[in-house]
Amino acid sequence: MRKIFELDRRDIVPTPLEVVKMQKIPERSVSPRIVRMMDEAIALFEDLARPRGLMEYFETGGFPGIYEGGGLNAPDGPVPSIVARSEATALMAATMGDALALKCADLFAHGSASLGYMLDVVNSAAAERLGRRMCSLFLEHLCPEPCEEKIKEIKAQYYCPGHCGWHISGQEKLFAALNPGEIGMSLNERWVMRPLKSISGIIAAAPIEVHRFGQDFSFCPACRERKCIERLIMLENG
Ligand code: SF4
Numbered sequence: 565m566r567k568i569f570e571l572d573r574r575d576i577v578p579t580p581l582e583v584v585k586m587q588k589i590p591e592r593s594v595s596p597r598i599v600r601m602m603d604e605a606i607a608l609f610e611d612l613a614r615p616r617g618l619m620e621y622f623e624t625g626g627f628p629g630i631y632e633g634g635g636l637n638a639p640d641g642p643v644p645s646i647v648a649r650s651e652a653t654a655l656m657a658a659t660m661g662d663a664l665a666l667k668c669a670d671l672f673a674h675g676s677a678s679l680g681y682m683l684d685v686v687n688s689a690a691a692e693r694l695g696r697r698m699c700s701l702f703l704e705h706l707c708p709e710p711c712e713e714k715i716k717e718i719k720a721q722y723y724c725p726g727h728c729g730w731h732i733s734g735q736e737k738l739f740a741a742l743n744p745g746e747i748g749m750s751l752n753e754r755w756v757m758r759p760l761k762s763i764s765g766i767i768a769a770a771p772i773e774v775h776r777f778g779q780d781f782s783f784c785p786a787c788r789e790r791k792c793i794e795r796l797i798m799l800e801n802g
Pocket residue numbers: 727728729778779780781783784787788789790791792793
């Protein structure tokens with residue numbers, strides 16, 4: 565299965581609460597001015613987002629060849645074992661188009677840095693939703709209704725180069741295998757994706773216990789985002 569998805573932007577537009585959480589500020593300390601700016605940034609997002617995704621079913625056994633990348637991964641990490649224990653996996657890339665990043669740059673360049681910053685945060689929150697949307701599309705593919713009870717127990721989560729021990733240079737082999745140029749995505753020489761705020765990685769469909777892991781890897785002390793915690797909570801409750 566290889567498929568391009570023209571995504572509905574309503575599925576990925578973040579709520580104001582998600583935007584607040586992304587900034588790690590307490591909800592009660594959000595001023596009316598910030599609320600207005602958030603609303604403006606979300607409206608810009610709704611106007612400019614052009615979300616598209618690409619997914620290709622991938623044999624789990626082929627993952628070590630992708631994961632090894634340029635040999636720069638941490639010696640430990642959760643991803644190889646999660647993939648090895650998964651029922652099904654797919655390579656995935658998705659983007660919101662380049663108009664949003666261009667708008668951010670334009671706002672910064674023309675004296676509206678605060679709104680530019682807020683739009684950047686909205687884009688980051690939307691990227692989280694984009695990843696979840698791609699996971700739910702993979703599950704829908706695996707489990708069209710009516711669905712066996714066993715399959716209903718399966719949860720899909722995505723794991724990306726640049727996080728949790730998988731070195732960002734892993735993008736190179738991932739892109740070579742998936743070829744997301746078809747949806748307008750590319751890599752620069754430092755493995756940064758264009759358009760900015762795009763996502764790529766592997767979706768692993770597995771029982772929830774496979775996705776549970778601690779934060780005791782060698783690289784965790786340097787991690788500020790700790791996204792694994794929030795993502796697991798959403799998966800447990802989803
Ligand atoms: S703490 Fe950070 S680096 Fe460690 S597993 Fe979680 S997200 Fe990955």
